[in-house]
Amino acid sequence: MDREKITAIKALKKTLKDLGYYQFQINALIADLVGTTDVSRCAPEQLDQVLAVLEEQIVFARQCMNSPDN
Numbered sequence: 001m002d003r004e005k006i007t008a009i010k011a012l013k014k015t016l017k018d019l020g021y022y023q024f025q026i027n028a029l030i031a032d033l034v035g036t037t038d039v040s041r042c043a044p045e046q047l048d049q050v051l052a053v054l055e056e057q058i059v060f061a062r063q064c065m066n067s068p069d070n
Helices: 002-018 023-034 044-065
Strands: none
Touching (some): 002 023, 023 044
């Protein structure tokens, strides 16, 4: 199950990169949340937190890209 979560995190990280985020920005989101960028060292609960934050960031990025100011 952790492996599935880690795979999902990798996919979300790729989506953020595709949306224009830099790797250091993605790493900062993760490190600020769980204290490390190495998600393989995270507890299952931390992986759930990382998944939620990355998903929220993707929603935010898409909203910004679709705003009338762009």
